[in-house]
Amino acid sequence: MKLIDIYSRMKREIAYIEKELERSVYSDHPLLRQTSVHLLKAGGKRIRPVFVLLAGQFGDSRLDRLRDVAVALELIHMATLVHDDVIDDAGTRRGQLTVKSKWDNRIAMYTGDYIFAKALGVVTRLPNPEIHQIMSKAIVEMCIGEMEQIRYFFASDQRVRDYLLRIKRKTSLLIAISCQLGAIAADAGEETARKLFQFGYNVGMAFQIRDDILDLCGTEQQLGKPPGSDVKQGNITLPVIYALRDDDLRPALLAELDLIRESEGEAGALSSFIARVVASRGMKQAEELAGRYVERAINALSSLPDIQAKQDLADVAMFVANRSY
Amino acid sequence: MKLIDIYSRMKREIAYIEKELERSVYSDHPLLRQTSVHLLKAGGKRIRPVFVLLAGQFGDSRLDRLRDVAVALELIHMATLVHDDVIDDAGTRRGQLTVKSKWDNRIAMYTGDYIFAKALGVVTRLPNPEIHQIMSKAIVEMCIGEMEQIRYFFASDQRVRDYLLRIKRKTSLLIAISCQLGAIAADAGEETARKLFQFGYNVGMAFQIRDDILDLCGTEQQLGKPPGSDVKQGNITLPVIYALRDDDLRPALLAELDLIRESEGEAGALSSFIARVVASRGMKQAEELAGRYVERAINALSSLPDIQAKQDLADVAMFVANRSY
Numbered sequence: 001m002k003l004i005d006i007y008s009r010m011k012r013e014i015a016y017i018e019k020e021l022e023r024s025v026y027s028d029h030p031l032l033r034q035t036s037v038h039l040l041k042a043g044g045k046r047i048r049p050v051f052v053l054l055a056g057q058f059g060d061s062r063l064d065r066l067r068d069v070a071v072a073l074e075l076i077h078m079a080t081l082v083h084d085d086v087i088d089d090a091g092t093r094r095g096q097l098t099v100k101s102k103w104d105n106r107i108a109m110y111t112g113d114y115i116f117a118k119a120l121g122v123v124t125r126l127p128n129p130e131i132h133q134i135m136s137k138a139i140v141e142m143c144i145g146e147m148e149q150i151r152y153f154f155a156s157d158q159r160v161r162d163y164l165l166r167i168k169r170k171t172s173l174l175i176a177i178s179c180q181l182g183a184i185a186a187d188a189g190e191e192t193a194r195k196l197f198q199f200g201y202n203v204g205m206a207f208q209i210r211d212d213i214l215d216l217c218g219t220e221q222q223l224g225k226p227p228g229s230d231v232k233q234g235n236i237t238l239p240v241i242y243a244l245r246d247d248d249l250r251p252a253l254l255a256e257l258d259l260i261r262e263s264e265g266e267a268g269a270l271s272s273f274i275a276r277v278v279a280s281r282g283m284k285q286a287e288e289l290a291g292r293y294v295e296r297a298i299n300a301l302s303s304l305p306d307i308q309a310k311q312d313l314a315d316v317a318m319f320v321a322n323r324s325y
Numbered sequence: 326m327k328l329i330d331i332y333s334r335m336k337r338e339i340a341y342i343e344k345e346l347e348r349s350v351y352s353d354h355p356l357l358r359q360t361s362v363h364l365l366k367a368g369g370k371r372i373r374p375v376f377v378l379l380a381g382q383f384g385d386s387r388l389d390r391l392r393d394v395a396v397a398l399e400l401i402h403m404a405t406l407v408h409d410d411v412i413d414d415a416g417t418r419r420g421q422l423t424v425k426s427k428w429d430n431r432i433a434m435y436t437g438d439y440i441f442a443k444a445l446g447v448v449t450r451l452p453n454p455e456i457h458q459i460m461s462k463a464i465v466e467m468c469i470g471e472m473e474q475i476r477y478f479f480a481s482d483q484r485v486r487d488y489l490l491r492i493k494r495k496t497s498l499l500i501a502i503s504c505q506l507g508a509i510a511a512d513a514g515e516e517t518a519r520k521l522f523q524f525g526y527n528v529g530m531a532f533q534i535r536d537d538i539l540d541l542c543g544t545e546q547q548l549g550k551p552p553g554s555d556v557k558q559g560n561i562t563l564p565v566i567y568a569l570r571d572d573d574l575r576p577a578l579l580a581e582l583d584l585i586r587e588s589e590g591e592a593g594a595l596s597s598f599i600a601r602v603v604a605s606r607g608m609k610q611a612e613e614l615a616g617r618y619v620e621r622a623i624n625a626l627s628s629l630p631d632i633q634a635k636q637d638l639a640d641v642a643m644f645v646a647n648r649s650y
Contacts, residue, residue, distance in 0.1 A: 027465075027469070029469045029472065029473075031472055031476065032468070032469060032472060080438075083434055083435075083438060086434065087431045087434065087435075106412045106475050107472065107475065109408055109411065109412065109434065110408075110412075110468050110471050110472050110475075112438075113405075113408060113437075113441075113464075113468045113471075114465060114468035114469070114472075116438075116441065117461055117464035117465045117467075117468055118461075118465060120445060120448075120457075120460075120461040120464065121458070121461035121462065121465065123445075123457075123461075124454055124457035124458050124461055125454075127454075129449055129452075132445075132448075132449035133446070133449050135445075136442055136443075136445040136446035136448075136449055137446065139438075139442035139445065140352075140439060140442045140443060140446065142442075143357070143435050143438045143439035143442055144352070144354045144357060144439070146435050146438075147354065147356055147357060147432070147435050147439075148354075150431050150432065150435075151356065
């Protein structure tokens, strides 16, 4: 089953969530309406709502039970993206202008705060305080992950485990709780929620590693932003950490990293650095680790009942590991 | 009764809230712990917790009922301050370095997000969903207020009502709900909560008008930041709007505003502009409007039972209207 088939089968539910997302960020304030709608229209795969909906299939999957969880999680994700674009000084995302570049940094910061507050408003509609607590803890961890990313900018001596802990906080946790909270909202039982959390965590790790690989070897058209954005701002990702372990490569890479840092990402040093990493064994090693996370994700599903959603989740996991956009 | 006497009588409760604030932002992450503790130690009058505690006296005022409301509101306030300092490019606040100047803008943005998430964590401990909803709506309005402030930068043709609506969102609403939620958390009854909201709203308006007056006529020592910060960044406040109505003053003020805008706050134009406004009738008119809000605040209390907290609230309102720091 291809991803597009899963999305096409869930078309009605996804369209409903999309409408709810629009409704939830609606504002009488013209500028906030514009920035929020711009963000929504810029798209995204709505992977978190899709995980909520699929996880909900293991329990009482009525849409009114899952809706608020799906919408709140996507809003939290959107709010962090707007703030990240300010931090990363990103001009485009998914081929669209970012809020910070279409408007400015100040507008982007308050748009993020606004969407975050709207997410909080949606969360308050959920009767289960356990869900609130899981969400707020995840947001705290996401902030820590972002701070850690800054702390490790250009840190060429960081370990693989530093990277993994960072992407766990930055990315995997929100995907993990999307699966977990879908199950909790659908009353699917504690053990199922736990397995789905494990699934989501591992998919999230694979997703972010794949994202970091693509940032090095994707084209601007595939990525919707210039390749090499990570290293340009100092974000040392898994393929780079692996490549730096190669004694033959390390001196040249370190020299270029210094150049990139000093020149704030001047094109020559950047493209030479990227070419070196892409040609290195680091790429393959990163692919392999992503593949292992996908395996673990699929294993986490093994004891769950054999419903369609289980196959769909496995398919999404496979897609994540192999996607080229 | 002087303000210091009220604080001194509430010393035990305020110390308890202070400890809870510290506990609630505690993080294993060293940098987040540093930035959060720096923020806490930089002080502030804790006016929102004080209002929660005083409003709670009209019902069941046990501290464990009021604690989470007081802490959540103060955290929300702190989070917005950190983000405002990024937007305003503020170097100091209350005489202390801001997070953005002691660390940097990125750290400040994520510190704000982190404290906001911690506030959400505290809110989730509150069993009453009405409280969650009131808080999330207030945060949405605060974001709109901040966006409006940006939209009206250097807008010399704005009306008094534009200004009033903006400060209502930016400042008054959070103070209003501090009083309201203190009453709700203490089960003080709907009518009492409504009156206390009115009280807080009017005190908040007076508070912000007074703040804006002080920004023009205070000393750097009183303010903990350079005077004229508002107009320097383009924030047109009430005394300025009034002064611009004076046909004899208007042309010179407009010319200087242009200069301030173009020169990004060059000292000559700024100090001449401030001197003109301070000498104008606009200052007196702004003082008068602040005074009328204080009157309305005290009137809102009139039908409430004559307990000590009622007198204390009135005293805080009087203080707010006359404070010089």
